[in-house]
Amino acid sequence: MAIPHARSGQVIDVRPHGATFTDERSVALFKTEDLEVIRLVLPAGRALPPHAVAGEITIQCIEGRIDVTIGGESNHLAAGQLIYLARDVLHGVAALEDASVLVTIALRR
């Protein structure tokens, strides 16, 4: 998937998809020198297997509910909650309900 470069001052919609949820898919919103922002769309039951990111991240639940597992420990996030993860932390993400998720990555330079 090609990742667009953000124009500074660009307004980006991250409202809940709501009724259109099933038609939506994950998108890389933008990637710049220092930041990458991705919106994940995870139907209920969908999971990303444990993985690590070479940068500090926040994972923000935009709609639905997700479980972020870290070292076998569950962290449930509802819409409007976010979690911070240090660089290289192994984590999994599972949708407890249809969920969309904003992931912000501080890119390692």
Place this chain on the structure above:
Amino acid sequence: MAIPHARSGQVIDVRPHGATFTDERSVALFKTEDLEVIRLVLPAGRALPPHAVAGEITIQCIEGRIDVTIGGESNHLAAGQLIYLARDVLHGVAALEDASVLVTIALRR
């Protein structure tokens, strides 16, 4: 204001303040090596004068409506919209309604 260091795996609530809005104030949610996340609480009419940040940022409207002015150009954001700003871009933020705002800064190393 002291800025807490985030514990990796920390869940942070950024839901709209709603009925408790008037009792809330801006807080630095956390600051790490690469990321700083701040929640601004801006009553209607409150404005931050034009300023620049030495890092790339996203400004996400969590509740209410804000105007982000860049070079004299208005950008209206409703709850659920975010804007990306390059490093050192002069910008102002004004609350068109009672608003709270999540600011994520990629810290320059």
